[in-house]
Amino acid sequence: MRNKRALFAVPYVGWMALFVLAPIVMVVIYAFSAASGGFTLDNFARMGTYAVVFARSFKLALIATAVCLLVGYPVAYMISREGPRFQRIAMMLVMLPMWMNFLLRTYSWMSILENTGLLNRFFSAVGLIGLVNRLCGTDLAYFPMINTQGAVVLGMVYNYLPFMILPIYSVIEKLDGSLLEAARDLGANSARVFLRVILPLSLPGVLSGVTMVFVPSVSTFAISKLLGGSNELLLGDLIEQQFLGTAYNPYLGSAIALVMMVIVVVCMAVMNRFGEGEEQAVML
Amino acid sequence: MKRHGRTLNRLLMALVFLFLYAPIFVLIVFSFNDSSSRTVWQGFTLRWYVELVQDRQIMSALSATLLVSLLSTVIATAAGTMAAVGFFSMKKRWRRPLLTVNSIPMTNADIVTGVSLCLLFVAFFAGWETFAQSVNAAQGLIRLPTRLHMGFGTLLIAHITFNIPYVILNVLPKLRQMDKNLVDAAQDLGCTWMQAFWKVVLPEIKPGIVSGALIAFTMSVDDFVISYFTAGSATSTLAMVVYGMTKRRISPKINAISSLLFVTVLALLVIVNVREARQEKQMAQRRL
Amino acid sequence: MVLTLCLTGCGGGGGKRVVNVCGWGENIDEDLIRQFEEETGIHVNYQTAESNETMYSLIKQGGADYDVIVPSDYMIAQMISEGLLEKLDYSNIPNFDLIDSQYKNLSYDPQNEYTVPYTWGTLGIIYNSTMVDEEITSWSALFDPKYAGQVGMIGNPRDAVGAALLYLGYSVNTTSEDEIRQAYQLIADAKANGIYQGFFMDQLYDKMEAGETAICAYYAGDFLSMHDNNPDLRYVVPDEGSNWFVDAMCVLAGAEHKAEAEEWINFICRTESCLANMDFIWYASPNQEALASYPAYYEENNGEALDPELYQIMAAPADVLERCEVYQNLPAGTLALYSELWVELGIE
Numbered sequence: 001m002r003n004k005r006a007l008f009a010v011p012y013v014g015w016m017a018l019f020v021l022a023p024i025v026m027v028v029i030y031a032f033s034a035a036s037g038g039f040t041l042d043n044f045a046r047m048g049t050y051a052v053v054f055a056r057s058f059k060l061a062l063i064a065t066a067v068c069l070l071v072g073y074p075v076a077y078m079i080s081r082e083g084p085r086f087q088r089i090a091m092m093l094v095m096l097p098m099w100m101n102f103l104l105r106t107y108s109w110m111s112i113l114e115n116t117g118l119l120n121r122f123f124s125a126v127g128l129i130g131l132v133n134r135l136c137g138t139d140l141a142y143f144p145m146i147n148t149q150g151a152v153v154l155g156m157v158y159n160y161l162p163f164m165i166l167p168i169y170s171v172i173e174k175l176d177g178s179l180l181e182a183a184r185d186l187g188a189n190s191a192r193v194f195l196r197v198i199l200p201l202s203l204p205g206v207l208s209g210v211t212m213v214f215v216p217s218v219s220t221f222a223i224s225k226l227l228g229g230s231n232e233l234l235l236g237d238l239i240e241q242q243f244l245g246t247a248y249n250p251y252l253g254s255a256i257a258l259v260m261m262v263i264v265v266v267c268m269a270v271m272n273r274f275g276e277g278e279e280q281a282v283m284l
Numbered sequence: 285m286k287r288h289g290r291t292l293n294r295l296l297m298a299l300v301f302l303f304l305y306a307p308i309f310v311l312i313v314f315s316f317n318d319s320s321s322r323t324v325w326q327g328f329t330l331r332w333y334v335e336l337v338q339d340r341q342i343m344s345a346l347s348a349t350l351l352v353s354l355l356s357t358v359i360a361t362a363a364g365t366m367a368a369v370g371f372f373s374m375k376k377r378w379r380r381p382l383l384t385v386n387s388i389p390m391t392n393a394d395i396v397t398g399v400s401l402c403l404l405f406v407a408f409f410a411g412w413e414t415f416a417q418s419v420n421a422a423q424g425l426i427r428l429p430t431r432l433h434m435g436f437g438t439l440l441i442a443h444i445t446f447n448i449p450y451v452i453l454n455v456l457p458k459l460r461q462m463d464k465n466l467v468d469a470a471q472d473l474g475c476t477w478m479q480a481f482w483k484v485v486l487p488e489i490k491p492g493i494v495s496g497a498l499i500a501f502t503m504s505v506d507d508f509v510i511s512y513f514t515a516g517s518a519t520s521t522l523a524m525v526v527y528g529m530t531k532r533r534i535s536p537k538i539n540a541i542s543s544l545l546f547v548t549v550l551a552l553l554v555i556v557n558v559r560e561a562r563q564e565k566q567m568a569q570r571r572l
Numbered sequence: 573m574v575l576t577l578c579l580t581g582c583g584g585g586g587g588k589r590v591v592n593v594c595g596w597g598e599n600i601d602e603d604l605i606r607q608f609e610e611e612t613g614i615h616v617n618y619q620t621a622e623s624n625e626t627m628y629s630l631i632k633q634g635g636a637d638y639d640v641i642v643p644s645d646y647m648i649a650q651m652i653s654e655g656l657l658e659k660l661d662y663s664n665i666p667n668f669d670l671i672d673s674q675y676k677n678l679s680y681d682p683q684n685e686y687t688v689p690y691t692w693g694t695l696g697i698i699y700n701s702t703m704v705d706e707e708i709t710s711w712s713a714l715f716d717p718k719y720a721g722q723v724g725m726i727g728n729p730r731d732a733v734g735a736a737l738l739y740l741g742y743s744v745n746t747t748s749e750d751e752i753r754q755a756y757q758l759i760a761d762a763k764a765n766g767i768y769q770g771f772f773m774d775q776l777y778d779k780m781e782a783g784e785t786a787i788c789a790y791y792a793g794d795f796l797s798m799h800d801n802n803p804d805l806r807y808v809v810p811d812e813g814s815n816w817f818v819d820a821m822c823v824l825a826g827a828e829h830k831a832e833a834e835e836w837i838n839f840i841c842r843t844e845s846c847l848a849n850m851d852f853i854w855y856a857s858p859n860q861e862a863l864a865s866y867p868a869y870y871e872e873n874n875g876e877a878l879d880p881e882l883y884q885i886m887a888a889p890a891d892v893l894e895r896c897e898v899y900q901n902l903p904a905g906t907l908a909l910y911s912e913l914w915v916e917l918g919i920e
Contacts, residue, residue: 005369005370005372005373005477006370006371006373006374006375006378007370008366008367008369008370008373009366009367009369009370009371009374009382010370011363011366011367012363012364012366012367012370012448013367013382015363015444015445015448016382016385016386019401019404019441019442019445020385020386020388020389020445021385021388022404023397023400023401023403023404024388024392024400026400026403026404026407027396027400049919050915050919052919053918053919071300074296075296075297075300078293078296078297079297081293085557085561088557088560089557090297091495092553092557093301093304094304095498095499095502096546096549096550096553097304097305097307097308098502098506099502099505099542099545099546099549100307100308100311100542100545100546101506101522101523101526101538101542102506102508102523103508103523103526103527103530103534104311104526104534104538104539104542105307105308105311107322107534108307108308108310108311108322109307110322110775110778111310111314111322111323111778112306112307112310114323114779114782114784115784116323116782116783116784117323117782117784118310118323146769147769147770158303158304158307161300161304162304163499166454166495166498166499167453167454167457167495170454170457170458170491170492170495171457171458171461173491174458174461174488174491201461204456204457204460204461205457207457208453208454208457211387211390211453212390212450212453212499215387215390215391216390219392219393219394221393221395225727226775228770229768229769229770229771229772230727230770230771230772230918231763231768231770231771231918232918232919233915233918233919235393236393236395237918238915238918239393239395239396240395241911241914241915243395243396243399243629244395244623244625244626244629245625245911245914246625246729246730246907246910246911246914248625248628248629248632249908249911250399250633253395253396253399254396257392257393257396260393261388261391261392261396264391265384265387265388265391268384268387268391269380269384319800319801320777320797320800320801321777321778321781321782321801322778323778323781323782323784324781324782324801324802326801338602339602340602340605340606341602341618341620399629399633402630402633402634402635403633403634405635406633406634406635410634431828433637434635434637512626512630513630513633513635514635516635516637517592517594517617517619517636517637517638518590518592518617520619520620524619524620525597525620527622528596528597528619528620528621528622529597529598529620530597530622530773530774531596531597531598531599531620531621531622531623531773531774532596532597532598532599532774532777532794532797532853533598533774533777533778533797534774535598
């Protein structure tokens with residue numbers, strides 16, 4: 001019975017083989033080829049010089065994911081505690097910003113964070129900058145926010161926060177209320193109910209959210225260009241330079257992309273294993 | 285204590301929403317700016333909206349975007365849900381590697397997906413050309429077109445390919461959460477598996493399907509790199525047009541069209557919500 | 573599969589004449605497209621690319637089936653050397669005679685077999701006269717610690733390294749590794765000393781206009797757009813010299829609609845088309861008639877006279893052009909060096 005239903009996935013598996021695996025095979029072939037044709041490991045040998053970029057990208061992506069989790073989980077939880085009408089409206093409001101073009105939103109953050117941007121103009125108008133100058137003995141005309149790593153993380157968080165809120169909300173919302181009641185009846189206080197019942201049960205949603213935030217954060221490129229001023233290269237920029245840069249080198253680009261993919265897939269495989277283990281515990 | 289907690293909750297949520305909407309607000313305001321600047325306000329005007337309607341490139345890009353995104357979302361949602369059910373019912377031995385492959389379009393950088401799909405299509409077209417030429421030479425009944433181009437079809441395929449993983453990623457947790465006994469109970473009461481699926485499973489996973497579809501649609505509308513490499517020379521999506529404008533300056537016409545799109549979607553969602561709320565009220569009243 | 577075939581579109585047949593053009597965004601007066609379609613009945617698919625490299629990448633993969641493309645000089649040279657362009661039949665482009673001879677037979681297309689110039693301009697320094705006390709005349713402004721935190725370096729390796737090379741007195745087309753490394757070191761040191769806010773391209777429009785950035789290096793036509801929104805801005809082609817560039821129309825090798833492509837190119841070369849384009853994008857046209865009569869055209873259309881200084885920036889006079897070089901296509905090894913250094917800059 002079970003196995004028959006598994007056949008539902010067959011058409012998609014076929015589609016994946018053609019449009020997901022085949023291109024990956026091409027990427028792998030390119031990663032191991034040289035411009036003059038033939039097998040080479042040269043592309044991978046150069047990975048060492050890019051270790052800094054890898055580390056930086058993963059670090060920023062991790063920070064962005066952590067921030068999204070810290071902000072997104074409570075928000076998702078709070079929304080699920082409100083009435084059904086509020087929940088519907090809230091979910092709608094969470095997704096709506098994604099409807100503005102990604103580039104446009106990032107440009108918009110530029111105009112907010114710039115030295116002559118909206119935030120700084122507001123701060124100077126209310127005297128905040130003067131206050132800080134007096135307190136810290138500095139001589140700032142504005143708070144430098146743009147063209148920093150912080151701005152890049154902000155950009156990532158902004159663009160991917162809804163992807164954290166949605167899956168977590170969707171899982172928490174369907175939690176069986178009687179489980180929570182039972183826990184309280186057995187004497188657990190709110191904190192314990194949360195830690196021992198809600199948190200573990202919401203893990204599948206958390207894992208989805210983390211995936212959908214971490215992965216694009218690692219490979220994003222427009223954000224570091226616009227909000228980071230291209231001062232520090234991230235993985236996405238590096239790959240973009242190989243495909244769309246001065247020295248067109250799709251072979252090196254494929255190699256970098258392959259390494260990035262492998263690292264991410266390993267992380268996700270670990271996460272999936274962790275997720276499935278939890279599922280087993282609950283299903284008992 | 286609880287009341288304080290409640291207001292604190294609401295305050296935090298309000299802050300988060302403010303954060304989410306601040307740039308949008310700025311964008312909409314500057315779509316009325318009487319200059320092409322993004323930061324310096326020089327007066328109110330509606331001229332960008334007027335110019336927008338006359339801009340053929342943007343208008344045709346808009347219709348292409350809506351068409352490809354709607355189609356790819358519908359197809360991806362249906363296929364993705366089906367695939368998720370299939371994956372859920374599989375043995376773990378099969379499921380895990382397949383899920384890993386499924387996540388590849390998401391783990392891969394946009395640009396790599398775009399380029400590799402482009403290479404795939406180009407290789408396919410080259411192969412097709414030789415095939416069609418030999419078929420045409422061999423017989424005179426059916427004339428196959430020899431030279432294929434990338435176009436709407438390849439664009440659609442690319443969008444479906446990167447949309448489905450999002451749907452699956454949203455439906456699978458809901459399937460895992462679902463009480464298996466419900467399906468057994470339904471079957472004990474006489475349903476076939478198909479009926480049990482439609483009447484029991486589907487409503488249970490509906491939130492996952494809906495959120496998956498929404499995310500897929502949004503990703504599709506927003507994508508520019510993959511579209512650039514797979515759309516061919518005759519089709520442009522809105523995001524591609526915006527990306528292309530970054531050579532000079534993004535015209536406020538784009539602000540205008542984005543604002544319009546945004547307001548339209550907002551209005552649609554409001555209408556849907558109001559209708560649903562009204563329906564629920566009617567049902568509640570009927571019960572009384 | 574069948575669905576795919578139907579949707580991808582078949583080659584040949586159909587009856588309706590079509591031409592596929594790819595240029596920069598906001599780089600053509602839309603009315604021209606409509607006018608062309610009405611006059612010739614050829615439908616125009618106008619697509620945009622974000623940079624020369626983006627366009628090149630798509631073409632190299634084989635994924636672009638454009639007929640006409642409008643890249644910049646150095647990219648054209650590269651494409652010619654790789655056989656990506658088709659030779660033009662200039663008998664189909666009579667308006668080519670309107671193009672001034674100083675824009676023909678340039679280093680990127682010495683026998684002028686592949687291209688027809690579209691626009692040209694210079695690279696120079698743009699600065700905000702309210703934020704900078706003195707008049708700027710040298711590339712040193714981009715490397716001067718006294719402007720720390722106020723300079724936006726150009727985010728394009730050839731232009732950035734080119735500026736440094738010119739400051740050091742070398743040619744922008746040098747292939748000497750030593751000279752290029754010196755230039756690169758200059759930029760890296762400046763970055764380490766906090767002189768640059770960042771490496772920008774189109775963000776400069778808004779940054780210069782809003783007074784966020786005081787000094788930058790960018791192109792003449794773009795300066796004129798910025799000047800519209802902020803009259804405090806000034807443009808200068810430095811004493812050490814600079815780069816002047818040409819964007820030219822060419823046809824891709826194996827293009828399906830070559831005849832239509834040549835008709836399009838011919839139409840664009842017309843004086844009326846060039847005048848309309850200049851008015852829209854602020855870049856100088858290589859059509860001598862159009863360039864000479866532009867001030868009168870501007871006065872007619874806008875009711876006020878064109879500031880002669882602005883006109884000189886748009887259509888740089890001979891003495892300015894004399895100290896400018898055109899980019900040549902560099903050998904693969906040099907390009908790889910540029911790319912490697914540029915990445916190093918970002919890794920810091």
